[in-house]
Amino acid sequence: MNELPQQLVNGLLLGSMYGLVAIGYTMVYGIVQLINFAHGEIFMTGAFGAITVYLYVLPDGTSMAIALPLMILGAMLVATTVAVGAERFAYRPLRGAPRLAPLITAIGLSLALQQAVWAWYPDARSAIEFPQIDGGPFEIGNVTIQTGDVFLLLAAPLSMAILAYFVMKTRTGRGMQATAQDPDTAKLMGVNTDRIIVVAFALGAIFAAVGGVAYGLKYGQIDFRMGFILGLKAFTAAVLGGIGNIYGAMLGGIVLGIAEALSTAYIADIPGLDQFGSQSWADVWAFVLLILVLLFRPQGLLGERVADRA
């Protein structure tokens, strides 16, 4: 059996999830040059927001057709609240500080959010089961797509389209571009940069929340550590695609996801490399790819179209 199409789809799905989270990294970086390491945890709180709606707000046995939109709303609400709160209380006071200060704050916030969920969310000390959409897997040729993955396949491009429209066409979106290019001049031109920064955090959180719901549907369980590794991968995706560029984030995510899937599937078949081919080596190959890309294109795959200030 030729497993290539299936492995490409596996990689595409994984990569779309990285991409959804990477958007938050790249947007915040594009505007305030802050690497928000707590973003993976915002993704995690989004997933917990969705499960809260399902377990504690909706009556038992609500069909997923009704529950899912409400869960997404709940996820967005929680993730946005956490992200905007983080911006207001953790990052804004450090706006004028040297760049390493907010970076370390972000790492601290990441740990704090993980531990807060671990300590206070009921039953969060082990994995929590996430509701699944009924219906069998879909077979297209010899490619199998799970029901839970359909959501991700639809949500990722749709989110990208909405984001592109927002950034290009709306007044706030153009304000974001202006702030990214030059915050001081943007301020002089009447752009409320503080508001723009809040909007950037909120938008990133909304996409992370969609990613969080997609994660729950795909893997059937969520836990308080789910955002840590995924956040690092998403950050990698953002750098790979060109940090600051929203299209680059999605592209970087997909490239990273496919690289992981293909290295798991095929490296072992190369003579002499069989012990480097298992899934436990996929991360290594993904980072080898990152290093190669950065060697030849230090600005990432799609450059820095939004924040061209480096």
Added chain:
Amino acid sequence: MRQRSLIAITAALAAGALTLTACGSRDEDGGGSSDSGNGGTTVVIGVDAPLTGDLSALGLGIKNSVDLAAKTANKEKFVEGVTFKIEALDDQAQPSSGQQNASTLVADKDVLGVVGPLNSSVAESMQRVFNDAKLVQVSPANTGPSLSQGQDWQTSKKRPYESYFRTSTTDAIQGPFAAQYLYNDSKKRKVFVIDDKKTYGAGLAGTFTAEFKKLGGKVVGTEHINPDAKDFSAVATKVKSSGADVVYYGGEYPQAGPLSKQIKAAGSKVPLVGGDGIYDPTFISLAGKGSDGDLATSVGVPLDQLDSAKKFTADYKAAGYKEDFAAYGGYSYDAAWSIIEAVKKVVDANDGKLPDDARAKVVEAMSGVSFDGVTGKVSYDEFGDTTNKQLTVYAVKNGAWEPVKSGTYTG
């Protein structure tokens, strides 16, 4: 350019952090409330197990069962003038935490024995600390053969640490036992072997593979997964295209559950088989409906088939613990009870008082311990391994583990 180098640094940091995924939380609430108050000496039995995190279902079962043993001994006044108390520490399944806990327990002079840990990899980091302090350690769950029989256990067995004992059978028996069952009873011929590269998982997969090949079976693929990963779709696709009729997984249920689920979802309707590390109800809830037919081997005979376990099951229920005693409850109780028996011997031999070198004396007494425990006859051979080498195959049926066949591996 400054920003670009910042990104480079953080990218490097991120790469490094990927390998350090331990989360820093600990829960040292001691756990054991003892019924002290009759004066006399207090002897503390330490417990080291993962009390939080993915494996906490097993760890809390160990802690509660040891607590029950201590309480039972106190209630029966089993050792006159001695009150038992437990001190439970959380190792989060991390070798580094395990070693810290070992040092903490050694420092407490009242600790005369330790039950734990769950993971073979954690045990490796603790053995030397306990051995240097001559403090007896009884694991209810470690199955890695090298822990008691040395690195070269396949060729020349040599006991590395005098203070290490265990109530569970080793993978030297468990892996081949699974291979024989799959080859002879289930008539499986093509296996795909996956492990998580940890001491336990890789060891078990190794002993399984050797026996399966010896019997004439074929290994159609091998794969090592990353224990922190949740996405095994690429691996699942490989399993499907390999045409395997069974998957053997050396590892634990937090990964085995999603792995089984994703293998079935990829369209490969073959059973996943594992060792005692996947024998837990959490495996079934993680793996979902598709897990019917998955198999696990586990140490000993099912507790509800043993008369000796009825009292334990009833007492455990009566004590009102929040968590189930899980896979290792009976073994933990027996492990704790062997320490209690050893303490009794030492006290009896010293006119009803604890001697000054109680720890060393307890280690000596351990090899002579023999009693009818929850899991059957409990005694230890010259390596500190249990003499009870029974194993059982369990299958998932209608969302629960059901025993299929008990037996042992004979060469």
